[in-house]
Amino acid sequence: xxxxxxxxxxxxxxxxxxxxxxxxxxxxxxxxxxxxxxxxxxxxxxxxxxxxxxxxxxxxxxxxxxxxxxxxxxxxxxxxxxxxxxxxxxxxxxxxxxxxxxxxxxxxxxxxxxxxxxxxxxxxxxxxxxxxxxxxxxxxxxxxxxxxxxxxxxxxxxxxxxxxxxxxxxxxxxxxxxxxxxxxxxxxxxxxxxxxxxxxxxxxxxxxxxxxxxxxxxxxxxxxxxxxxxxxxxxxxxxxxxxxxxxxxxxxxxxxxxxxxxxxxxxxxxxxxxxxxxxxxxxxxxxxxxxxxxxxxxxxxxxxxxxxxxxxxxxxxxxxxxxxxxxxxxxxxxxxxxxxxxxxxxxxxxxxxxxxxxxxxxxxxxxxxxxxxxxxxxxxxxxxxxxxxxxxxxxxxx
Amino acid sequence: xxxxxxxxxxxxxxxxxxxxxxxxxxxxxxxxxxxxxxxxxxxxxxxxxxxxxxxxxxxxxxxxxxxxxxxxxxxxxxxxxxxxxxxxxxxxxxxxxxxxxxxxxxxxxxxxxxxxxxxxxxxxxxxxxxxxxxxxxxxxxxxxxxxxxxxxxxxxxxxxxxxxxxxxxxxxxxxxxxxxxxxxxxxxxxxxxxxxxxxxxxxxxxxxxxxxxxxxxxxxxxxxxxxxxxxxxxxxxxxxxxxxxxxxxxxxxxxxxxxxxxxxxxxxxxxxxxxxxx
Numbered sequence: 001x002x003x004x005x006x007x008x009x010x011x012x013x014x015x016x017x018x019x020x021x022x023x024x025x026x027x028x029x030x031x032x033x034x035x036x037x038x039x040x041x042x043x044x045x046x047x048x049x050x051x052x053x054x055x056x057x058x059x060x061x062x063x064x065x066x067x068x069x070x071x072x073x074x075x076x077x078x079x080x081x082x083x084x085x086x087x088x089x090x091x092x093x094x095x096x097x098x099x100x101x102x103x104x105x106x107x108x109x110x111x112x113x114x115x116x117x118x119x120x121x122x123x124x125x126x127x128x129x130x131x132x133x134x135x136x137x138x139x140x141x142x143x144x145x146x147x148x149x150x151x152x153x154x155x156x157x158x159x160x161x162x163x164x165x166x167x168x169x170x171x172x173x174x175x176x177x178x179x180x181x182x183x184x185x186x187x188x189x190x191x192x193x194x195x196x197x198x199x200x201x202x203x204x205x206x207x208x209x210x211x212x213x214x215x216x217x218x219x220x221x222x223x224x225x226x227x228x229x230x231x232x233x234x235x236x237x238x239x240x241x242x243x244x245x246x247x248x249x250x251x252x253x254x255x256x257x258x259x260x261x262x263x264x265x266x267x268x269x270x271x272x273x274x275x276x277x278x279x280x281x282x283x284x285x286x287x288x289x290x291x292x293x294x295x296x297x298x299x300x301x302x303x304x305x306x307x308x309x310x311x312x313x314x315x316x317x318x319x320x321x322x323x324x325x326x327x328x329x330x331x332x333x334x335x336x337x338x339x340x341x342x343x344x345x346x347x348x349x350x351x352x353x354x355x356x357x358x359x360x361x362x363x364x365x366x367x368x369x370x371x372x373x374x375x376x377x378x379x380x381x382x383x384x385x386x387x388x389x390x391x392x393x394x395x396x397x398x
Numbered sequence: 399x400x401x402x403x404x405x406x407x408x409x410x411x412x413x414x415x416x417x418x419x420x421x422x423x424x425x426x427x428x429x430x431x432x433x434x435x436x437x438x439x440x441x442x443x444x445x446x447x448x449x450x451x452x453x454x455x456x457x458x459x460x461x462x463x464x465x466x467x468x469x470x471x472x473x474x475x476x477x478x479x480x481x482x483x484x485x486x487x488x489x490x491x492x493x494x495x496x497x498x499x500x501x502x503x504x505x506x507x508x509x510x511x512x513x514x515x516x517x518x519x520x521x522x523x524x525x526x527x528x529x530x531x532x533x534x535x536x537x538x539x540x541x542x543x544x545x546x547x548x549x550x551x552x553x554x555x556x557x558x559x560x561x562x563x564x565x566x567x568x569x570x571x572x573x574x575x576x577x578x579x580x581x582x583x584x585x586x587x588x589x590x591x592x593x594x595x596x597x598x599x600x601x602x603x604x605x606x607x608x609x610x611x612x613x614x615x616x617x618x619x620x621x622x623x624x625x626x627x628x629x630x631x632x633x634x635x636x637x638x639x640x641x642x643x644x645x646x647x648x649x650x651x652x653x654x655x656x657x658x659x660x661x662x663x664x665x666x667x668x669x670x671x672x673x674x675x676x
Contacts, residue, residue: 041496042604046505180649208649212608214599215401218643239507239602250517250526264506270442271509271600307504 029067032075032327032335034059034320035098037091037119037130038109040083046238046264047111047133048083050313053306055079055108058320061301068324071332077324084110088118095119099126105338106327108150108319110134112183120144129338131319131375134183135190140365140373145342148322149365149374151315152397154187154235154260156368157282157379159194160395161258164381165230165280166198169256173201175228177219177244180208184235187260191234203228213240216247224251233259238312241279242271249275256280264311269387279384280392284315284377285354287391295354311389315377317354318361322375325350326363345372352378357394364397400529402636403536404595408609409616409628410543411587417560417623418580420481421471424488427610428495429585433459433592434601435503442510448597455593456586463585466491467578475577492610499603509600532594539590540629543583547625556580560623615659621672630670 036055038048059077067074080102082094091110098104099122107123107130110116116134123130123146130146132139135153165171174195178188185208192205203226209219223231233244236259245257245268258280268276285295298317303309327334330344345363352361355378365374379395412426423429433455441451474487514527547553555576558566567573592601612635617623620631635655642651663669 040505041500042607045500045602045604049505180652209643210608210649210652212605212611214595214605214608215404215639217401218640221644239600239604242507242509243600251524252517252519267507267509271507273511308506310506 029074029076031078032068032070032324033078033080033102033104034323035102035104035107036079036081036109037084037094037098037107038111038133039086039115040081041085044086044111044237046310046312048109049306050310050316051108051111051133051319052079052081053302053310054313054316055081055320057298057302057305058317060305061298062324068328070324070327070335073332075335077320080104084115086112086115088114091115092118092122095122095128095130096126099123099128105129105336106323106341107131108323112181113139113186114182116147120147123147127338129323129341131323133316135187137369140369140371142370145371145373146338147373148345148363149369150319151262151284151375151377152260152282152379153368153374155190155194156397157260157381158187158191158232159198160379161260161280161282161381162191162195162198162200162230164393165256165258166200169229171200171229171256173203173226173228174230174232175203175207175223175226176205176232176234177207177209177223178234179236179240180210181235184208186235188232188234191232191260195232200230201228209240214243216240216244217251220244220247220251224248224253228255230256230258233257235259235261236263238262238264238267241281242268242276245279246272246275262312262315263384265384265387265389266308266311268384274386276384277386281382281384281389282315283311283380283382283389283391284313285317285352285380287314287380287382287389290355290357290380290391290394292352292354292356298354314380318375318377321353322361322363359394367398399633399636400525400533401640402633403533403540404591405612405616405632405636406540406629407536407587407591407594407632408613409620409632410540410625411584411591412610412613413617413620413623413625413628414556414587415581415584416617417625418556418563419467419471419475419484419577421475421484422488422614423584424485424610425466425492425495425606426584426588426613427606427608428492428499429459429462429588429606430592430595430609431499431601431603431606432462432495433589434596434605435499435508435592436589437593437596438508438510438601442508442596448513452590452593455589457589459589459592460582460586462495464578464582466585467581471581472574472577492606496603496606499606503603505603507600507602508596510597513597526598528598532598535594539587543587544625552576552579556583615655618659618663618669621669623673624669624671627669627671 036052040048067076084091105128111133113134113136116132131150139147176188178184263281330340334340349362352359363372364376381392382389415423436455436458437451440446441448514531516527518525555571616631620627
């Protein structure tokens with residue numbers, strides 16, 4: 001019930017915050033509102049909720065330091081969240097509300113291709129910028145310019161992971177399994193192309209399962225029967241990954257399993273336990289051995305905000321920081337004029353505050369989208385071992 | 399067979415509630431989720447004996463069902479005869495439980511240590527020991543439920559209401575009390591199913607709606623309001639899923655199942671063993 005203990009005070013605090021006029025907190029301080037739009041209910045709730053918790057955590061930490069400085073003035077950060085229920089219609093309504101009613105110019109989300117594509121016209125008309133966690137290249141390629149990919153895309157991580165497994169683990173053949181939804185299916189298609197380009201034999205790629213599936217034995221039986229060296233769980237949700245892994249092991253599969261999406265160690269440990277040993281996934285700044293002190297502080301505060309830490313947050317911690325740091329570079333004008341923000345994107349470059357090692361954090365993606373429209377989240381490839389993630393290597397989109 | 403037995407437990411609860419109250423309990427999947435979480439906390443986190451945790455799941459969800467019946471459905475059924483009122487109410491209770499689950503239990507998938515670890519290798523098939531245990535317990539529970547309905551006074555009362563509530567009332571059956579009992583038993587079955595299946599399939603706050611949809615498919619196939627129909631529908635769906643996913647690649651399996659259900663309902667809208675609706 002630690003979740004309850006964490007959530008109820010947060011809800012009460014949130015309700016109080018909504019009823020107290022902002023000026024009463026600090027009559028002099030200006031407010032910068034940031035929107036979070038994503039799926040926060042239903043089977044995929046963790047995707048959007050982690051975005052929200054990350055933004056709220058960062059905002060708390062920043063506000064405790066007196067706010068965020070832009071052009072010499074400190075701004076108090078406020079986060080306005082809307083649950084789009086993974087429904088494009090709701091997503092459009094949410095984007096309109098954030099952009100027009102709340103007058104918000106910077107929105108984190110949505111989480112999947114369908115909802116991210118649906119709000120593109122709203123973002124362009126309202127002259128707002130959003131940071132989706134959807135991989136469709138058309139969102140970030142000219143003439144589009146108002147969306148910035150918030151994480152590593154599967155078509156970027158896949159080839160790197162497959163190459164590592166081919167050279168280090170002797171993988172020669174691969175099978176794919178995906179959820180029957182547009183994002184995972186696209187990721188599977190891209191994964192198949194990447195595997196073929198590396199000279200791997202694709203043993204099977206047609207197996208899919210419906211959203212909400214709990215018993216994966218029938219579909220996994222087909223995949224395991226192919227006896228490939230590697231099974232890729234394309235675009236797998238954190239809720240499904242441990243069940244798929246456990247089922248594969250129960251069916252006698254001895255090979256490797258991997259995915260290109262971020263997962264949570266606690267979920268893997270609870271549901272799949274030792275069956276998940278050796279499972280490879282992509283993380284952000286989650287593992288203790290690579291985290292900076294700043295990230296450690298973030299993890300502690302996130303745990304208070306959300307009730308417990310979620311490793312998915314390691315990839316989603318970047319969005320709000322990138323918006324604010326770019327605004328600081330672009331100046332106060334960019335708060336209401338996203339064109340000024342866009343102009344600052346190519347020159348923006350800081351040291352990654354979330355990693356112990358000195359790594360540059362900037363906007364990337366020009367090779368994929370013909371323009372830098374991706375946050376340069378480091379490509380942290382993790383392996384699950386005895387209840388924890390261990391970082392295998394840190395790569396880069398570039 | 400194992401999949402079908404699991405589904406049967408879920409379908410039995412929803413069909414019992416429909417039979418005695420005429421209510422399509424859209425919150426059935428959410429009740430299943432609640433049962434799963436009770437077992438997760440008691441057995442998985444606090445280390446209570448699994449069977450006691452299972453009992454607690456049944457009792458907790460039965461209490462929720464009882465509260466829903468007493469606070470919401472009884473009053474609505476008394477003041478209106480319009481079926482859509484109870485349907486909307488049921489949809490509302492589903493949303494209520496769904497949202498509460500997310501707030502209270504969080505967004506993460508939850509799993510518990512296996513009650514029966516290990517995997518049996520039978521001929522060419524791998525059968526996890528946990529699933530065998532679930533199968534045996536499910537068969538036992540279904541058997542106990544059928545015996546209760548057939549040979550006990552409350553069971554006979556419930557069957558009488560399902561057949562003809564006016565006649566049952568005339569024969570001295572207290573409709574309010576038996577409806578509350580039926581709703582509580584139906585909910586308890588969902589809770590037990592959640593507590594059983596969390597050991598193999600884990601649980602998350604958003605898992606309720608897909609479970610409810612599958613439960614409705616089962617009772618549509620077997621016949622709404624008929625206990626034997628619910629079990630038959632569950633076995634048919636479980637078998638169709640298992641065979642379909644194994645032999646047909648891609649998403650064709652559920653497409654075929656849903657097309658099959660539509661075609662079937664065109665010719666037999668009351669299901670295999672049900673009475674014509676209305």
